[in-house]
Amino acid sequence: MKINTVSIVGLGALGILFGHHLSKRMPKGSLRIVADKERVEKYCTQQVYCNGERCDFHFTTPEESVEPADLVLFTVKNEGLKNAIHAVRNHIDKNTILLSALNGITSEAVIGEAYGMEKTLYCVAQGMDAVKVKNELTYENMGMLCFGERNGEVDSEKVRAVATFFDEMNVPYEVVPDMYKKLWSKFMLNVGVNQTVAVHESNYGEIQKPGPARDMMIGAMREVMLLSEKEGIPLTEEDINYWLIVLSKLSPEGKPSMAQDVEAKRYSEVELFSGTVLELGEKHGVSTPINRELYERIKAKESSYN
Incomplete structure (x- = not known):
């Protein structure tokens, strides 16, 4: 299992932070930002900036037919999770890994109920000090993504795939046994x-x-x-x-x-x-x-x- 394509749903602070980081390291089109047509038009008109740099994002709408992603990252607010789950339906197949960076203690269960817990890794984002004002994000500390299996397995195929991908992309992370x-x-x-x-x-x-x-x-x-x-x-x-x-x-x-x-x-x-x-x-x-x-x-x- 190798991660070559990534879809991100939610362009708040975390979506911009990790999206911008990955967009500079992945081939154009391999990273997709999923958003409805109205949001895409707004992002393209106003542009999105991260630490003063214009983000070069590839957008797809939920209705578009696309090749399923190897990794889907949820970075919406909790109240937007239901819509986000529906928005990425065309991006998920039996091999897709699902990662949620939402706050709270329930998003993995909600996502797993929709698409299968066997696809879902538990995850928290920590250590970032990002501030988003309108369409501009600034931060000093990128923080990291901590992830792992609910059962504590630290060497599952999903964990290895995400860890290898993050190593290649220089994304700070930690594999946590007791997620x-x-x-x-x-x-x-x-x-x-x-x-x-x-x-x-x-x-x-x-x-x-x-x-x-x-x-x-x-x-x-x-x-x-x-x-x-x-x-x-x-x-x-x-x-x-x-x-x-x-x-x-x-x-x-x-x-x-x-x-x-x-x-x-x-x-x-x-x-x-x-x-x-x-x-x-x-x-x-x-x-x-x-x-x-x-x-x-x-x-x-x-x-x-x-």
């Missing part, structure tokens, strides 16, 4: 950093230094840690410390996606983060007051948009 725990760990990070920076309308610099914002972030993460024990995927303070080290290396001027959404007055993934935490808290009888505050403050911001 479901990694998924929960990244969810814990997002619950803390995405929501806290959004509420404080600040950036990574605000949570890299001691103070109320950093305390709020860590407190929100600890609530997820308590819930993870109830769900049978026990996270620890060691997992929190790991993410604090990762955050310390990001550009202080960078900011997570939810903070960018609030700044642009877009509706955020708050239901995916604190919304999920509150539901799990009620399910297990665990108090989650910090996430309750974050949820209410973000909802209050969003209610002012109209």
Whole structure:
């Protein structure tokens, strides 16, 4: 199994970041950005830029008949996943590998239900400090993609194929044996950093230094840690410390996606983060007051948009 063709659906921060990186290393047409006709027209008219460079993307619409891709990368927001799954239907056959860089803990199951879990690797994106404003993306740290099998197999045919391809393309990555725990760990990070920076309308610099914002972030993460024990995927303070080290290396001027959404007055993934935490808290009888505050403050911001 060798990866020669890649389709990316979702041209947000991650889609642009990895799309631009791959487009400079793959033959024209071997990398395809899947988008509806209206979006393609907008991208072609306004152009898309990454760190000041114009992106040279090859676009395909969902209706086009194409050769199936060896790898499909989902980089949409959670609310766009259903449409994205439908959009790539012509890009998938029995040998296609599916990789989701979405936030949260459910996208792999949703994609697997549609196309088969045997095609799907679990994945999280971490360590990037990308900021997208309109059609321009800037970043200092590219971060990496962590991926692996749900069952912990580190040398499956799919894992080897993706690892070999990423080596060839110079894409930073890590093969993780316990990917479901990694998924929960990244969810814990997002619950803390995405929501806290959004509420404080600040950036990574605000949570890299001691103070109320950093305390709020860590407190929100600890609530997820308590819930993870109830769900049978026990996270620890060691997992929190790991993410604090990762955050310390990001550009202080960078900011997570939810903070960018609030700044642009877009509706955020708050239901995916604190919304999920509150539901799990009620399910297990665990108090989650910090996430309750974050949820209410973000909802209050969003209610002012109209």
